[in-house]
Amino acid sequence: MTARDTTSPAPKRRKFALIAAAAIAALGAAAVYGIAGLGGNAGDAACAPALATAKRIAPLARGEVAAVSVADTGLHLPVLAFKDASGAEKTLADFKGRTVLLNLWATWCVPCRKEMPALAALQQKLGGPGFEVVAVNIDTRDLDKPKAWLQQTGVTGLTYYADASARVFQELKSIGKAVGMPTSLLIDPAGCEIAYLAGPAEWASDDGLKLVQAALK
Numbered sequence: 001m002t003a004r005d006t007t008s009p010a011p012k013r014r015k016f017a018l019i020a021a022a023a024i025a026a027l028g029a030a031a032v033y034g035i036a037g038l039g040g041n042a043g044d045a046a047c048a049p050a051l052a053t054a055k056r057i058a059p060l061a062r063g064e065v066a067a068v069s070v071a072d073t074g075l076h077l078p079v080l081a082f083k084d085a086s087g088a089e090k091t092l093a094d095f096k097g098r099t100v101l102l103n104l105w106a107t108w109c110v111p112c113r114k115e116m117p118a119l120a121a122l123q124q125k126l127g128g129p130g131f132e133v134v135a136v137n138i139d140t141r142d143l144d145k146p147k148a149w150l151q152q153t154g155v156t157g158l159t160y161y162a163d164a165s166a167r168v169f170q171e172l173k174s175i176g177k178a179v180g181m182p183t184s185l186l187i188d189p190a191g192c193e194i195a196y197l198a199g200p201a202e203w204a205s206d207d208g209l210k211l212v213q214a215a216l217k
Contacts, residue, residue: 043074047192050074054194057214061195063207068186068197075193077185078171082136082163085147090161092191095132099194099216100187101203103135104169107149109181111200116150120157121204122212131216133158133203138166138181186215 054070061068080092080102092102103119105112116135123133135158137146143164150160163169172178177185179198186195194215202208 044076044192045074046190047071047074047076047188049190050188050192050194053188053215056217057195057211060207060211060214064202064205065197065207065211067199067201068195068211070195071193075175075177077187077191077193078175080168080171082161082168085160092134092187095134095187096191097189098129099131099189099212100185101131101133101212102185102187103133104138104172104178104181104183105135106138106181107145108139112182113149113153115182115200115203116153116155116158118201118203118205118208120155122208124157125204125209126212126216127157131212134161136168137162138164138169140164140166186212188215 051071051074054072058070061070077092082090084090092100101119101122103115105116107113119133119135127133137160139146139162143162146162147160150156150158169178169181169183172183172185177183177193177196182200184197184201184203185193188194195211203212
């Protein structure tokens with residue numbers, strides 16, 4: 001006579017219940033964070049126009065600006081503080097209503113120095129009420145060196161901005177938007193990211209001009 005299996009099914013029921021709960025939690029996370037094929041977190045709703053601009057200019061990220069990455073989430077940039085040539089406090093909010101190419105540079109950064117003439121030329125060609133290149137120097141020691149270097153090399157046409165604490169770099173680094181130097185962010189009039197570049201670019205080239213011009217439309 002075969003012995004009856006007297007093992008309780010309760011442990012199996014508990015196991016299935018735990019698996020089901022985990023699956024439900026995963027689906028909830030997918031709904032919140034936009035995973036499971038939904039294309040990423042939508043981010044700040046106020047940045048929807050910036051995302052539309054990013055999508056429009058994406059095909060133009062080629063040639064001399066091929067390394068530019070267009071935004072795929074609605075990222076509103078934090079309040080970034082720096083100073084102008086007179087020492088007056090400035091923040092990114094002061095440029096609200098204008099598209100901005102924010103660039104972080106330093107005299108100890110060789111690619112930064114090579115990129116500065118292109119940034120100055122971009123400002124000369126497209127700068128105006130609707131657009132400005134905001135190049136922020138982050139030298140932390142000899143604070144007169146950046147100004148002297150710009151004069152010696154003939155890089156003119158850019159308004160001088162600086163952050164001797166380099167805090168602006170750290171703030172961008174904390175949100176994954178600064179991994180090295182130079183760093184550039186194309187920002188819409190509402191203060192939202194349109195595109196990001198880690199490294200230098202020939203911003204005044206035909207490719208660079210077409211990209212920025214498309215963002216201004």
